[in-house]
Amino acid sequence: MYRRSIIITGGAGFIGSHVVRLFVNKYPDYRIINLDKLTYAGNLANLKDIEDKPNYKFVRMDVCDCEGVLDIMKEERVDGIIHLAAETHVDRSIKNPSAFAETNVIGTLSMLQAAKACWESLPDKWEGKRFHHVSTDEVYGALKSDCPEGSPHPDNPGAVAYGTEFFTEDTPYRPHSPYSAAKAASDHFVRAFHDTYGLPTTISNCSNNYGPYQFPEKLIPLCINNIYERRPIPVYGRGLNVRDWLYVGDHADAIDLIFHKGRVGQTYNVGGAGERRNIDLVRMLVEITDRILGRPEGADDDLITFVTDRAGHDDRYAIDSGKLSRELGWKPSVAFGVGLEKTVAWYLGNRDWLDGVTGGEYMNYYAETYTNK
Numbered sequence: 001m002y003r004r005s006i007i008i009t010g011g012a013g014f015i016g017s018h019v020v021r022l023f024v025n026k027y028p029d030y031r032i033i034n035l036d037k038l039t040y041a042g043n044l045a046n047l048k049d050i051e052d053k054p055n056y057k058f059v060r061m062d063v064c065d066c067e068g069v070l071d072i073m074k075e076e077r078v079d080g081i082i083h084l085a086a087e088t089h090v091d092r093s094i095k096n097p098s099a100f101a102e103t104n105v106i107g108t109l110s111m112l113q114a115a116k117a118c119w120e121s122l123p124d125k126w127e128g129k130r131f132h133h134v135s136t137d138e139v140y141g142a143l144k145s146d147c148p149e150g151s152p153h154p155d156n157p158g159a160v161a162y163g164t165e166f167f168t169e170d171t172p173y174r175p176h177s178p179y180s181a182a183k184a185a186s187d188h189f190v191r192a193f194h195d196t197y198g199l200p201t202t203i204s205n206c207s208n209n210y211g212p213y214q215f216p217e218k219l220i221p222l223c224i225n226n227i228y229e230r231r232p233i234p235v236y237g238r239g240l241n242v243r244d245w246l247y248v249g250d251h252a253d254a255i256d257l258i259f260h261k262g263r264v265g266q267t268y269n270v271g272g273a274g275e276r277r278n279i280d281l282v283r284m285l286v287e288i289t290d291r292i293l294g295r296p297e298g299a300d301d302d303l304i305t306f307v308t309d310r311a312g313h314d315d316r317y318a319i320d321s322g323k324l325s326r327e328l329g330w331k332p333s334v335a336f337g338v339g340l341e342k343t344v345a346w347y348l349g350n351r352d353w354l355d356g357v358t359g360g361e362y363m364n365y366y367a368e369t370y371t372n373k
Contacts, residue, residue, distance in 0.1 A: 002031040002055065005078045009063050009111065010085030012036040014214040015134070017046035018252040019082060024050045026256070031055055033076055035069070036085065037062045041215040045353060063107035069114040078118065082259055083111050084134045086186075089217055090179045094311060097178035104182035105189070108133065112193045120197070131190070131201045132259045137244070137269070139184040139205060140167045141174030142314035145242050145277075155321060156273035159336070162242045166320035167205070169267045176312045187267075194265050202262040204255060206270040207319045210339065211248035212346040216358055220340075223282055224347045225354060227289040227300050237309035239279025242316035246272030247339035250332040257328045268328075271319025274336035279304075284337075288344045 006023065010016040011034030024032050036042045038060055050056055057076075061068050063085045072078070086104045087093065093100045112131065119129050143165045150160035175181040193199040210220045226233045254270045262268055276284075286300050324330045334342075347354055 003029040004080060005031040005033070005076045006080040006082065007033045007035050007069075007073070007076075007078050008082045008084065009035045010042070010083075012038060012042035012044050012046060012058075013084065014041070014046075015209055015248055015251060016084040017213055018211070018248050019084065019255055020047060020056070021050055022252045022256060024053050024056045028055055031057070031076060033072065033078070034058045035061050035063070035072070041088075041217075043213075043215075043357060045356065046213045064102065064110050066110040066114050069111060070117055073114055073118040079129050080259065081111060081115055081131045082134065082255060083108060083132065086183065088136075088179065090138075090177050091310065093177055093179035093182070097182075100178050100182040101185075104179075105185045108186035109189050112189060112199065116193060116197055116199055119199075126198060126200050129200050130259060130264075131193075131199060132255065132262075133187065133190040133201065133203045134255060135187050135203055135205045136180065136183050137167050137205050137207050137271070137317045137319055138177065138180035138314070139173050139175050139187060140171045140317075141176055141180075143167070143316040143318055145240065145316045148240075150275075153273050153275070155271075155325075159273045160275060161318060162275050162277065163316055163318060166318045167269060167271075168320045169205075169269055169323055176314055191265075200264045202258050202264065203267040204258050204270050205267065205319075206251055206254075207244035207246050207272055207274075207317060209246055209248045209251050211343050212350070213353075214248070216354065219278070219281070220285065220343060221347055221354070223285045224289055224344055225358065227286055227303060228293070228348065230300065230303065232305040233282055233286075233303045234305055234307045235278060235282055236307060236313060238306065239277060239282065241278050241313060242275055242318070243278070243281075244271050244318045245274035245276060245281075245336055245339075246270065246332060247334035247336075247342075250334055253333075254324060254330050257330050258324070261328055263327070268324045269319045269321055270324060270330075271321045272332045272336065273321075274332075274339075275316075275318055276336070284340060285344065288341060289348070292344060292348055
């Protein structure tokens, strides 16, 4: 008999697989149910190392299937949900916004309805229950890059910031892409279910993640793969857009803390104090990748190719994680430079995984578009 039974949606994806692995290994007395539809970015190879663990179960299911989710919740006596399943790629959202509304909005609503229907019928109702929703910093819109050369980061003296403003939990929502609009809507539904029905919810809004198992449509693995294969590295505009980068293992730890100890009804921002301009990040990746491959310094600098900027491309994202630090004691443990070295080494050392996800739909998609999240 397991002490808790938890559904993690999107658990075969990039961030989700790290969360599933953490929970399966850290909590052997928890039953962990990985619920994933297995779309193009979902890959069970991400979880080969824990697939035979006795406390782990995979269920292939669409989060929009409210009745199916409810049946699983009742069968497994689920008392916790960590909801990560989402369409996340901005370029794809520009091409097909309805798919993002379906998964990110209707899918979240379906999960909320299943949780409400299951838990409110129990004698103890909400006691010991938790619905944690994982969202993005992109719901807040964009910040100005008013420190173009960088200045000391207020949360981390060893890091730099490219502006004086930061997203906090009180920052008004101003989504600019269909992706961020869909995530903003899902956040509002989560809050509404807490305020209207008393459903015990928490939300986290996180900055850009990087690390092993990220689908290579995203900037960092795309660059590593293109450098390895000596193909052009597309960079939008002049590459001056700024993103705050967080190592995925640190994000999984933050989700663990918020799920177990966060205050019900609260939102927590999760950032890495790892701001970089896209062009500077790409140059770092070229230097690290070439060094690990034993290529001469600067051998692949000419792969960097500036392309037409993306529509509605936000200038800068930057997270203030002060609330999470003060209340739960969380801070990122992996410095950006260290994490980037680890990430490049992982992709170069796991070519079989990378080759397995860079065919078919992926290659067809990249024949007609570029990416920088």
